[in-house]
Amino acid sequence: MSPAGPTAAALPSSRVVHAFLRNPLAVSGLALFGFTLLVAVLAPALAPDTYDNQDIMGRLKPPLSRGTDGRVYLLGSDPLGRDMLSRIIYGARASVSVALAGLVIGGGLGSLLGLLAGFGGRGLDALVMRIVDAQLAFPSLLLAIAVIAALGTSLWTLLAVLALRSWAVHARTLRSAVLVIREQESVTAARALGAGPMRVAFKEILPNALAPLIVVATAQLGALILLESTLSFLGIGLQPPAPSWGSMLSSGRPYMTVAWWVAAVPGVAILIAVLGANLLGDGLRDALDPRLKWS
Amino acid sequence: MAGRAPGAAPVLPAGLLYLLGRLGQLVPTVLTVSVIAFVLIRLSGDPASLLLTPEATEVERRAFRDAHGLDRSLPVQYLVFLGNLLRGNLGTSFWQHEPALRVVLSRFPATLLLSVTAIVIVIAFGLAVGVVAAMFRGTALDWFVMAGVGLGQSVATFWLGLMLILVFAVFIPLFPPSGYGTPAQLVLPAVTLAAYYVAVTTRLTRSGMLEVLGQDFIRTARAKGLGESATILRHGLRNALIPITTVLGLQIGELLAGAVVTETVFAWPGVGTLVLDAITRRDYPVVQATIVLIALVYALVNLTVDLVYGVLDPRVRVR
Numbered sequence: 001m002s003p004a005g006p007t008a009a010a011l012p013s014s015r016v017v018h019a020f021l022r023n024p025l026a027v028s029g030l031a032l033f034g035f036t037l038l039v040a041v042l043a044p045a046l047a048p049d050t051y052d053n054q055d056i057m058g059r060l061k062p063p064l065s066r067g068t069d070g071r072v073y074l075l076g077s078d079p080l081g082r083d084m085l086s087r088i089i090y091g092a093r094a095s096v097s098v099a100l101a102g103l104v105i106g107g108g109l110g111s112l113l114g115l116l117a118g119f120g121g122r123g124l125d126a127l128v129m130r131i132v133d134a135q136l137a138f139p140s141l142l143l144a145i146a147v148i149a150a151l152g153t154s155l156w157t158l159l160a161v162l163a164l165r166s167w168a169v170h171a172r173t174l175r176s177a178v179l180v181i182r183e184q185e186s187v188t189a190a191r192a193l194g195a196g197p198m199r200v201a202f203k204e205i206l207p208n209a210l211a212p213l214i215v216v217a218t219a220q221l222g223a224l225i226l227l228e229s230t231l232s233f234l235g236i237g238l239q240p241p242a243p244s245w246g247s248m249l250s251s252g253r254p255y256m257t258v259a260w261w262v263a264a265v266p267g268v269a270i271l272i273a274v275l276g277a278n279l280l281g282d283g284l285r286d287a288l289d290p291r292l293k294w295s
Numbered sequence: 296m297a298g299r300a301p302g303a304a305p306v307l308p309a310g311l312l313y314l315l316g317r318l319g320q321l322v323p324t325v326l327t328v329s330v331i332a333f334v335l336i337r338l339s340g341d342p343a344s345l346l347l348t349p350e351a352t353e354v355e356r357r358a359f360r361d362a363h364g365l366d367r368s369l370p371v372q373y374l375v376f377l378g379n380l381l382r383g384n385l386g387t388s389f390w391q392h393e394p395a396l397r398v399v400l401s402r403f404p405a406t407l408l409l410s411v412t413a414i415v416i417v418i419a420f421g422l423a424v425g426v427v428a429a430m431f432r433g434t435a436l437d438w439f440v441m442a443g444v445g446l447g448q449s450v451a452t453f454w455l456g457l458m459l460i461l462v463f464a465v466f467i468p469l470f471p472p473s474g475y476g477t478p479a480q481l482v483l484p485a486v487t488l489a490a491y492y493v494a495v496t497t498r499l500t501r502s503g504m505l506e507v508l509g510q511d512f513i514r515t516a517r518a519k520g521l522g523e524s525a526t527i528l529r530h531g532l533r534n535a536l537i538p539i540t541t542v543l544g545l546q547i548g549e550l551l552a553g554a555v556v557t558e559t560v561f562a563w564p565g566v567g568t569l570v571l572d573a574i575t576r577r578d579y580p581v582v583q584a585t586i587v588l589i590a591l592v593y594a595l596v597n598l599t600v601d602l603v604y605g606v607l608d609p610r611v612r613v614r
């Protein structure tokens with residue numbers, strides 16, 4: 001936490017921006033993840049074709065080759081003759097939006113629980129932290145598989161699984177931030193001026209806890225993209241014909257030995273997105289609070 | 296053991312007490328896992344309508360419910376489930392008509408072989424590369440290692456596995472692409488499973504070593520004329536190992552669960568491929584048995600890590 005007043009921690013001060021921009025890894029993370037986001041947002045404008053347009057005569061064309069209708073497959077075509085590049089571009093949209101939605105749900109619930117734990121009485125705090133410990137002590141992939149086994153594959157199950165993967169870290173982070181901040185003079189002053197607990201929580205504590213929260217959320221983003229693509233690869237995440245990178249990889253797998261690109265290309269897309277998110281998370285952490293190193 | 300006068304008790308009973316206390320902590324873990332396993336299976340709907348054909352008569356349905364105790368109240372069903380669990384009875388596989396636990400245990404050696412090999416790779420490479428990177432901090436070598444760590448933490452395991460197959464089994468046929476039984480078949484899966492955790496361990500070791508090497512006792516060790524390798528290993532690594540061990544313990548549990556993915560890629564006949572098949576076949580007793588077994592192994596691994604912790608850091612034992 002920055003020792004300065006509420007605004008210094010809430011808004012990116014010039015010191016933080018400067019520290020971030022001086023770190024080449026952080027900037028490349030921003031570039032890689034920003035690129036992924038841009039592709040996801042602009043998918044219909046960028047993609048040369050739709051993601052489900054099949055051309056049985058143009059199956060498994062290698063990258064840079066021409067299809068029967070004379071068009072160029074920049075990244076090749078898949079076993080159903082669909083343009084890989086277009087599917088990768090729409091895949092960015094599918095994978096990133098699902099991961100972001102899971103992060104918003106899990107991060108929101110986790111933050112709320114962390115706020116409750118930090119503010120509520122000892123009993124509530126102990127209860128929430130016990131659940132957090134139990135959650136963090138259980139292998140996340142195993143829990144995901146168990147939940148999907150019970151609820152069946154659907155978009156909502158997938159979002160629940162992603163939220164389940166990310167809430168605990170947020171709860172823990174916000175709780176420890178609350179414990180530090182609520183002893184600060186600005187909070188005491190607000191209380192003395194008659195601010196109720198809700199006002200203190202949302203007007204004083206939350207803005208001050210934003211820095212560690214952003215760091216944790218960004219660090220989770222890469223993990224969620226990986227988890228989504230892993231589940232989709234295993235066939236229990238996003239279901240075809242949704243163009244998830246993970247399911248593209250598993251459907252291309254039987255053709256891998258004759259058409260390497262159907263397996264190689266989606267993995268590179270995952271690598272770019274996850275590496276970008278991870279580098280961005282590390283860079284934000286170093287710029288906002290070097291002491292968060294171990295979390 | 297709180298409240299005991301320091302230095303008053305002999306060493307062995309304290310160690311034994313510590314061990315018993317830690318074993319006692321397994322009880323809530325097992326209970327939690329049993330509740331999770333029970334609830335999840337009940338969430339999946341009425342097993343009678345899942346398993347019997349739609350043409351089954353009401354009599355057949357009732358017989359099925361009676362046979363599986365589904366007519367009783369949920370708390371009673373849970374207690375029955377828990378009692379069976381404690382006696383090692385996790386139900387009968389709907390698919391193979393054998394005890395679910397036996398089905399899972401028959402696949403367990405393959406998973407264990409894969410996981411243990413991967414863990415050995417993680418510890419050997421992660422520690423060695425991390426120490427070397429810390430010793431050559433800021434050089435091209437360090438930069439190279441950190442680039443590898445960044446990639447290793449971001450790559451999708453299943454993709455890495457497929458690319459290893461493509462390069463080392465298809466393009467350059469050095470290793471078999473799948474299968475189980477020979478040491479050569481173990482190489483690619485173990486490397487795939489280990490990669491992410493090697494990256495995590497390398498990173499932790501490097502930063503832990505950098506922290507420790509800046510401290511006064513390292514300067515003292517050097518000043519008293521201790522050789523560089525003895526300083527690094529005996530004073531540096533031993534102290535850096537304490538936080539690494541904690542994280543490694545948690546990582547090993549994730550690695551065990553992560554074996555599911557690696558097994559799928561390499562058609563490895565372990566628990567992971569079994570549980571995915573069981574999900575698609577709706578063979579819930581097998582899913583349940585797998586979850587309970589892996590969670591139990593995971594708890595045991597963490598217990599072991601805590602005990603190793605005591606060896607590494609004598610301060611822990613007294614507490």
